[in-house]
Amino acid sequence: MTDLSATREFIQSLPKTETHLHIEGSLPWELLEKKNPAKYASQPSFRKDSFRYDSFEQFESILIDHALDWFDSPESYYEASKLIFAKQIEQNVKYVETSFHAGMMEFLKIPGEEILEAILSAAPPQLEVRVFLGISRNAYTPYLGPLLEQAIETWDSLAGIDLHGLESLPLEAWTQPFWKRASSCGKILKAHAGEFGPAKNVEQAVIDLGVRRIQHGVRASESEKVMKLLLDEGVTLDLCPISNYKLRVVGEFEDHPIGSFMNHGIRCTVSTDDPLSFNNSLHQEYEVLVDKMGFSAREIGRLAQNGFEVSDLEPDVRASWQSQIIGLVDNVCSVDE
């Protein structure tokens, strides 16, 4: 795909998924601007294409500052989600997995289930949305612990849980049994691992927590043993190349291991992570793969298909999106030949 406009058109035409998206980190800038025009009239430097963060801590503190300026109630989650989902539809996204941060229940002193329902009720009919609870490695406090237990046991609309936050914090003793209980309650298990932490963290998430959906997992590329584990256990990596570049998880886009993972047969998907912080779109994530990493139409199609393969959709719905993707790829490849 050498023609830029043909590439763009092809990416746009593909039915797509987002399977790694933080709702607070997706806050549309225009909402901040609407709420406080004086403060947010101009775009800050961290939203520039060329901007790269110095550390995870810097990224996290900027994100939290901005998110707390908007999110203060279930209604604020509803309003933000409405706009976020509308942007997804414009990009031909059909299925979204998004998480909200469990810590917000404590910051805002509002019931988490109301946040969950606010996000779900903002989903338009043409978009399937699944909501996860994002839980930091040190979140099981006397305040949040009982709420987390309640979430997995009684929030029927909660799709799953996702381990979040600073990866240098150790996995605490409560985590393994909690992830196990969540699984027995029918929840999908995810974990952020191998982003700033070593390949060992990915192995720990797969073996100790029983996770088959790793968020990032970039540094699994440093261990042949861990890559083999991912393949053997059918683990999916929900990757976000622009996030990895801007947070300096990789040096250059060309160094990103997504191509190598795919060559190893490991299932990968592509998502945006935190568009508030990176000012990225899903479309741009795919474009970067073509422009900077030389991905072919077939590889791009494979990634889009993978998103549906791991989705929590009915098998016939999944298959129908996948066959549409195959048709679009065959079409673009026959034009190229």
Ligand SMILES: [Zn+2]
């Ligand atoms: Zn993430």
